Structures are given as C-alpha cells and as structure tokens.
Amino acid sequence: MKKEILEKTLSIGFSQVAQSEEVRKFLETSHKTADNQIQTLSNILKKDNLPVTMSWESEISTSQESPFSDKLMLYHMGFLLQTAQAYHGTGLATAIRTDLAVTYKKIILKNIMVTKEWFNLMTEFKWLEEPPLAPNRKKLAQDK
Numbered sequence: 023m024k025k026e027i028l029e030k031t032l033s034i035g036f037s038q039v040a041q042s043e044e045v046r047k048f049l050e051t052s053h054k055t056a057d058n059q060i061q062t063l064s065n066i067l068k069k070d071n072l073p074v075t076m077s078w079e080s081e082i083s084t085s086q087e088s089p090f091s092d093k094l095m096l097y098h099m100g101f102l103l104q105t106a107q108a109y110h111g112t113g114l115a116t117a118i119r120t121d122l123a124v125t126y127k128k129i130i131l132k133n134i135m136v137t138k139e140w141f142n143l144m145t146e147f148k149w150l151e152e153p154p155l156a157p158n159r160k161k162l163a164q165d166k
Contacts, residue, residue, distance in 0.1 A: 023063045023075050025106040030056035031078040032102070036095040039088035045096060048143050052099055055136050059129050066125065093149045096140065103137045 033053035040046045064074045088095075107130060114126035144150035 023060060025102060025109060026056045026059045026063070027075060027077055029053075029099070029102045029106065030060060031082060032095075032098060034079060035082045036090075036099070038082075038084075038086055039090075040092050040095060041088065042092050042147075044143060044146070045092045048096070048139060049099070051139065052103075052136060055132055059132070062125060062129070066122070093147070096144060096149065100137070100140050100144065103133055103140060107133055107137070 030053055033049045033056060037046050037049035037053065040049060060077075067074050110126050110130050110133065114123055114130065117123040117126060141150065
C-alpha cells in the first residue's frame with residue numbers, strides 16, 4: 023500500500039508542475055487510480071481492525087515550477103507502477119484469503135491499463151522507443 027501512497031503523492035506533486043497537458047492528464051489518472059486502490063486496501067485493514075498507513079499529501083509543496091523534466095517524472099511513475107505490479111503479484115500468489123486474492127486481481131488489472139497508458143504516452147513523446155528484447159539466437163547462429 024505504501025507504493026500506492028507514494029504514487030498518489032508524486033502524481034499530485036508532479037501534476038502541479040508538468041509542462042505537457044497529456045502528462046498532466048496521465049498524472050491525474052494515476053492519482054485517481056492510486057487513491058481508489060488506497061481506499062480499497064484501507065477498507066480491508068479497517069474491517070480487520072488493523073492500522074492504516076498515513077498519507078503523505080500534506081508533504082506536497084505548492085510550487086508550480088518543475089525541478090524535473092516531464093520525461094523524468096514519467097519515468098518515475100512508470101517505475102512505481104511496475105514495482106507495484108511486482109508487489110501485487112506477490113500478494114496475489116501468496117494470498118490465503120479469497121477476498122484479498124480478488125482485490126489484488128482487480129488492482130493488477132487496473133494497473134495494467136494505467137501502465138499501458140504510460141507506455142503509449144512515453145512512446146508518443148519518443149521517450150521510450152522499444153521495450154528491451156531478447157536476442158534472436160537462431161538468427162545469430164545462422165549469421166555465423
């Protein structure tokens with residue numbers, strides 16, 4: 023859940039300073055997605071009388087001058103989205119409770135859609151050209 027809190031906090035802060043309208047729209051989508059996931063996971067914790075992690079929104083400054091490029095901010099968001107996917111996948115694989123498994127499944131599917139939107143935006147701006155590919159071993163062997 024801390025990854026979602028960090029994602030939400032950075033999305034809010036970055037959206038204040040992003041230069042591109044498309045980047046700002048993506049950050050707003052990321053913010054809403056993270057907020058929904060925080061609420062979903064918080065409700066489960068509250069229902070089981072467990073403490074809920076504190077939010078960091080009060081730490082966001084009111085600055086509207088960007089210390090970073092839109093490209094760097096989106097790279098950070100992509101890293102967070104992909105890291106969160108790994109954590110959620112682990113949670114899904116190890117969940118004994120069916121309600122948690124269903125929750126993780128929904129979160130993972132929503133994150134895939136947001137990550138796809140991130141990837142499309144990165145390629146549209148030509149900040150990400152092609153995902154890393156494995157070498158074609160057959161072609162390498164034939165060329166020898």
